[in-house]
Each structure stands twice: as C-alpha cells, then as structure tokens.
Amino acid sequence: MPTFLTSPGGLAADAPGAPRNVILVGLSGAGKSSAGKALADELGRGFLDFDEEIERRAGMSIPALFAERGEGTFRQMEKELTTECQEVAGMVLAPGGGWITGVGLLELLRPPAQVIWLKVRPETAVRRMGEARIVRPLLSRGGNPATVLERMLKEREAAYGKADVSVNTEMYDMQRLVQRLKDVVTS
Numbered sequence: 001m002p003t004f005l006t007s008p009g010g011l012a013a014d015a016p017g018a019p020r021n022v023i024l025v026g027l028s029g030a031g032k033s034s035a036g037k038a039l040a041d042e043l044g045r046g047f048l049d050f051d052e053e054i055e056r057r058a059g060m061s062i063p064a065l066f067a068e069r070g071e072g073t074f075r076q077m078e079k080e081l082t083t084e085c086q087e088v089a090g091m092v093l094a095p096g097g098g099w100i101t102g103v104g105l106l107e108l109l110r111p112p113a114q115v116i117w118l119k120v121r122p123e124t125a126v127r128r129m130g131e132a133r134i135v136r137p138l139l140s141r142g143g144n145p146a147t148v149l150e151r152m153l154k155e156r157e158a159a160y161g162k163a164d165v166s167v168n169t170e171m172y173d174m175q176r177l178v179q180r181l182k183d184v185v186t187s
Helices: 032-043 050-058 062-069 071-085 105-109 122-135 145-160 174-186
Strands: 022-025 046-049 091-094 114-119 165-168
Touching (some): 022 032, 032 046, 032 091, 032 174, 046 050, 050 062, 050 071, 062 071, 071 105, 165 174
Parallel strands (some): 022 091, 022 114, 046 091, 114 165
C-alpha cells in the first residue's frame, strides 16, 4: 500500500468495511484543498492534496515542474498518483482542477470513490486565490485570470458534471461548507 508523505495514509482498499474515498473536484479556487483538509479532519480521515504530493515527489514547485519538465510530466505524475490511490480507501482526495479531464483517471477510482464537484464562479475563485493565482501555471500564461477560468470551466463542465453530487461553495462559509460536505459523505 502506498504511503503519501504529505498525508497520513488511508486504509487498504480491500480492508473489510473500509469507507470509500471522497474526491473533491472543481476549478482552482473552489476550495478543494482547504475544505478537503477540514473535511478529512472532521471525518478523522487522511487527506491527500495531489499538488503537494507531486511537488514533494518532484522536489520542486508545480510552476517549476511545468517550466522545467512540461505539463506532460505533471500529468504523468498525476496519473501515477491516481493509480496509487486505487490501493487506499477512506481518504479525502484533492486533485488539481484539470485532473478530471485526464483520460481514464476518474474511472481508475470510481467506483467506489464518491466524487463531489465544488462549484464556484470564476470571479470568486480568482478573488479567493488572491496573489497565489500568479504561481498557478495555467493561470499565469497571460490574460485575465477570471476569463481563463471561465474558459476552463466551459471546457471542463461536462467532466465536472460526472460527479455524484455538486455543492455550490459560494453558499457557505468554511464551517458550513465542511458540514455540508460531511452530510453528503455520511448520507
């Protein structure tokens, strides 16, 4: 069973009674990392932020990885990490915003994983990211970040729509969002 050094591990996927993984999907700035970590804490589960784990494994930041090795290398590392996640259960997973568009990635984990789309308007996502948006490779290529996210949302909406449930993150403060997610997961 894999060990993710950026997170406490989950259970073996074949462990009797092991809860299914929860995968949070959505645009950058939707709250996958912050709400995911809080949800994992609330549920007493491990949490895996794909970007953090990929940075650890690559020994460099995501922007540096894109610049030095290219997006293809990042996507390959994302696929390898997803494949490893087949072996664990009971974790909250927060892949990057474009993960769900990777051919076959969702199918590697579902079933049994539960997928929740954290919906957010591009303008809200940009505001939430603040200056951090500058270091996001796909948002730093020029142009208005809200316009870039709007385009990404249009391109990814059908993929996000494959989620089991969607939650509009703009309707809740963090505490209420985590409670809503907990209700979805435990229902």
